Amino acid sequence: MSGAPCREERPTGMAHSVLAEIGRLLEGLAETGASGAIDLRSLPLTEADRAHLSELLGPGEVTAELDVGGRSTVRETAFAGVWWICHRGAGDKVASEEIAVCPVPGILVSHDADIAAAARRMRQTLDESIPGQAEAL
Amino acid sequence: MAEHKPLHRKPAQTLGEALSERGISRRSFLKFASYTASIMALPPAAASAMAEGLAAARRQSVIWLSFQECTGCTESITRAKAPSIEDLIFDFISLDYHHTLQNASGHLAELAREQAMEENKGEYLVIVDGSVPLKDDGVYSTIAGMTNLQMLEDTVRDAKAVISVGSCAAFGGIPGANPNPTGAVAIDRIVTDKPVINLPGCPPIPEVMTGTVAYLLSFAGIPELDHLGRPKAFFGEAIHDRCYRRPFYEKGLFAKRFDDEGARQGWCLYEVGCKGPVTYNACATLKWNGGVSFPIQSGHGCLGCSEPGFWDLGGFYRPLSTGKDDVLKYAAGAAVAGAAIGAASAYAVRSKRKKLMGNTSQPVATPSEKEAK
Numbered sequence: 001m002s003g004a005p006c007r008e009e010r011p012t013g014m015a016h017s018v019l020a021e022i023g024r025l026l027e028g029l030a031e032t033g034a035s036g037a038i039d040l041r042s043l044p045l046t047e048a049d050r051a052h053l054s055e056l057l058g059p060g061e062v063t064a065e066l067d068v069g070g071r072s073t074v075r076e077t078a079f080a081g082v083w084w085i086c087h088r089g090a091g092d093k094v095a096s097e098e099i100a101v102c103p104v105p106g107i108l109v110s111h112d113a114d115i116a117a118a119a120r121r122m123r124q125t126l127d128e129s130i131p132g133q134a135e136a137l
Numbered sequence: 138m139a140e141h142k143p144l145h146r147k148p149a150q151t152l153g154e155a156l157s158e159r160g161i162s163r164r165s166f167l168k169f170a171s172y173t174a175s176i177m178a179l180p181p182a183a184a185s186a187m188a189e190g191l192a193a194a195r196r197q198s199v200i201w202l203s204f205q206e207c208t209g210c211t212e213s214i215t216r217a218k219a220p221s222i223e224d225l226i227f228d229f230i231s232l233d234y235h236h237t238l239q240n241a242s243g244h245l246a247e248l249a250r251e252q253a254m255e256e257n258k259g260e261y262l263v264i265v266d267g268s269v270p271l272k273d274d275g276v277y278s279t280i281a282g283m284t285n286l287q288m289l290e291d292t293v294r295d296a297k298a299v300i301s302v303g304s305c306a307a308f309g310g311i312p313g314a315n316p317n318p319t320g321a322v323a324i325d326r327i328v329t330d331k332p333v334i335n336l337p338g339c340p341p342i343p344e345v346m347t348g349t350v351a352y353l354l355s356f357a358g359i360p361e362l363d364h365l366g367r368p369k370a371f372f373g374e375a376i377h378d379r380c381y382r383r384p385f386y387e388k389g390l391f392a393k394r395f396d397d398e399g400a401r402q403g404w405c406l407y408e409v410g411c412k413g414p415v416t417y418n419a420c421a422t423l424k425w426n427g428g429v430s431f432p433i434q435s436g437h438g439c440l441g442c443s444e445p446g447f448w449d450l451g452g453f454y455r456p457l458s459t460g461k462d463d464v465l466k467y468a469a470g471a472a473v474a475g476a477a478i479g480a481a482s483a484y485a486v487r488s489k490r491k492k493l494m495g496n497t498s499q500p501v502a503t504p505s506e507k508e509a510k
Contacts, residue, residue, distance in 0.1 A: 035182075036182070037180075037181030037182060038181065039174075039175050039178075039180075039181050041175050041176075042175065042178055066164065066168075068162070068164045068165050068168050068222070069165050069168060069169070069222030069224075069225060070168075070222050072168060085171075087168050087171055087172060087222065089172065089222045090224075090427055091427055093427055093428055095168075095171075095172040095175075095222060096168075096171045096172045096174075096175040096176075097175075098171070098175070098181050100181070106167060106185055107164055107167050107168065107171075111162070111163035111164070113153055113157060113163055113192070114157070114162045114163050114164075117157050
């Protein structure tokens with residue numbers, strides 16, 4: 001049974017409202033460097049609204065795929081500094097979805113703690129593969 | 138009796154350090170925080186602060202007490218389809234006592250509870266599902282020779298906070314339904330000197346439980362609560378407010394029976410008993426079974442299971458407009474604003490709640506208090 005009609009197919013005009021908000025955030029980023037974000041899941045967007053917003057923003061130069069407890073995609077739109085981020089969880093279902101307005105989304109940046117842990121692992125790997133090499137670093 | 142080695146070690150590492158050793162990166166924290174911030178309607182910018190807070194936190198000791206309940210709440214929180222970012226919450230907590238899930242049994246199980254209390258004095262979290270029977274000195278439900286009341290009073294003594302999961306713990310639920318043969322009461326009728334967060338539902342939505350625990354860990358504080366002690370992030374809006382069938386209500390298009398043309402067209406279920414207008418919960422937005430559906434989407438009206446006394450509201454299939462006075466009272470109560478941030482709110486809500494609820498809301502003279510008198 002498919003359930004009662006959800007009317008998910010119809011655009012409501014919300015895409016233009018969201019675009020206006022993105023525009024304000026982008027102005028702010030350009031003028032003051034202030035980052036911002038919009039949680040798309042908190043808005044009553046239909047699938048048609050999402051598709052319309054995606055079309056209005058267009059494709060950009062960068063797309064990154066992450067494998068972090070499920071798939072995530074980070075896609076820059078045709079407007080530099082405007083990123084469409086989609087995190088997926090169990091069953092590849094969307095767990096969160098947001099528009100980030102910033103130079104680089106935080107999730108793409110390697111965290112200091114992870115870099116320090118990686119350096120320790122690298123030392124261990126060098127020690128195991130080329131004895132004495134780690135001390136030379 | 139042989140001396141037992143301690144079952145627990147006091148957690149020394151931060152969650153960031155501990156999970157890093159298992160190859161779980163800070164990106165995972167950020168992704169989990171983005172997900173949690175989204176379901177709690179926090180601003181997206183809060184995700185970074187939440188991720189940092191979680192990474193710096195210690196693993197949270199949790200003691201889960203099950204009293205007069207059906208284990209549906211435990212079933213709900215453990216219903217994950219596949220390992221995923223949503224399940225990271227189970228790495229953030231140390232479930233030190235849960236008599237359905239733990240390996241230990243008998244006196245070793247009780248030893249685990251006592252040791253968790255001793256080693257995490259003032260820091261552990263108590264989660265309770267089920268109501269507590271007070272009639273006839275609480276004989277209707279006992280565990281390890283203790284009445285539920287004794288176990289609750291003993292366990293919460295040095296707890297940081299208490300979370301009542303499910304409508305039985307939050308409001309008395311089905312055990313407390315008329316004629317309430319065991320004298321069942323809600324947890325916050327007994328625990329009055331600690332913050333108590335109510336997460337009602339029969340059962341509660343899994344994300345409501347995990348999101349609340351993640352909030353407590355990340356921000357070391359209690360989320361904003363409504364007048365019934367429920368986090369506003371999840372219980373701030375009526376099911377009706379977010380229901381996709383609401384446009385039909387506005388147009389006056391109602392299903393009159395479950396097999397009529399209106400039902401087939403997906404019209405509003407108000408006239409076949411839907412309690413969505415007076416029920417505050419996140420079913421219409423978070424949905425169930427990984428976001429697949431919720432009762433109204435599946436063609437059945439909301440039962441109102443996250444509201445006090447839902448079992449006694451006069452019939453699941455009776456329209457609210459023909460319901461009992463109680464329904465109107467709850468509806469009016471639901472419109473009463475009243476919340477404050479922080480632990481104080483958890484205390485403050487009780488006085489408002491007492492005014493709204495019926496017989497399970499009377500101040501409780503527990504057997505120990507009776508003895509003292």
